[in-house]
Amino acid sequence: MTQPVARVPAARGPLRWLVLVVLAGLFGWAVWGLAVGSPHAVVGKPAPAFSLLNLRGRTVPLSSFRGHLVVLNFWATWCQPCQEEIPQLIKLQRQAGTALTIVGVDRMEPANEVATYVKRVGIDYPVLLDSTGHVSAIYGVTGQPESFWISPSGTLLLHVPGPMTPNDMQRFFSAFAGAT
Numbered sequence: 001m002t003q004p005v006a007r008v009p010a011a012r013g014p015l016r017w018l019v020l021v022v023l024a025g026l027f028g029w030a031v032w033g034l035a036v037g038s039p040h041a042v043v044g045k046p047a048p049a050f051s052l053l054n055l056r057g058r059t060v061p062l063s064s065f066r067g068h069l070v071v072l073n074f075w076a077t078w079c080q081p082c083q084e085e086i087p088q089l090i091k092l093q094r095q096a097g098t099a100l101t102i103v104g105v106d107r108m109e110p111a112n113e114v115a116t117y118v119k120r121v122g123i124d125y126p127v128l129l130d131s132t133g134h135v136s137a138i139y140g141v142t143g144q145p146e147s148f149w150i151s152p153s154g155t156l157l158l159h160v161p162g163p164m165t166p167n168d169m170q171r172f173f174s175a176f177a178g179a180t
Contacts, residue, residue: 055129065101155179
C-alpha cells in the first residue's frame with residue numbers, strides 16, 4: 001500500500017515568501033530602532049550633537065553655533081509648507097541679527113538641488129545636508145518643516161512640529177532671546 005503524497009497548495013509557497021519578507025522587515029526595523037534608539041531630542045535636555053556637511057562640502061558641527069540662540073529647521077525643497085515658511089525665517093534672521101542663528105537642515109536631497117533652491121529663494125542662513133536622514137532620526141523628525149529652538153548653552157527649548165507662523169516665530173524669539 002502506498003502512502004498518499006502530501007501536497008502543498010500552490011498558494012502556500014507565495015504566502016510563505018510574504019511572511020518571510022514581513023518578518024525580515026520587522027527584524028530590520030527592530031535593528032534600526034536599536035541602532036538609532038528612540039528620539040534623543042528632549043525638551044529641557046541638551047540638544048543631540050551632530051556634524052553635517054554644508055553646501056560648500058565642509059563639515060559643520062552643531063557645537064559651532066554654541067553661544068547663539070539657534071532655530072534648527074528641518075525642511076525639503078519640494079515641501080510646500082517649507083516654501084511658505086522659509087521667507088519668514090529669512091526675515092526673522094535679518095531682524096534678529098546676531099541674537100539668533102537659523103540653521104536649515106535639508107532632509108535627504110542632492111546637494112546640487114538644494115544649492116540651486118537656496119540661491120533662487122535667497123536663503124542667507126547656514127544650510128546643512130542630512131543626506132542619510134540620520135540626524136532627522138536622532139531628532140525624531142517625522143515630517144517637514146519641523147523646528148527645534150536651542151539655547152545658547154545647547155539646551156533644547158522647544159520642538160515645533162509643522163510650520164511656524166510669523167507670530168509664532170516672534171513669540172518664541174521674544175520668549176527665548178534671553179535664554180542661556
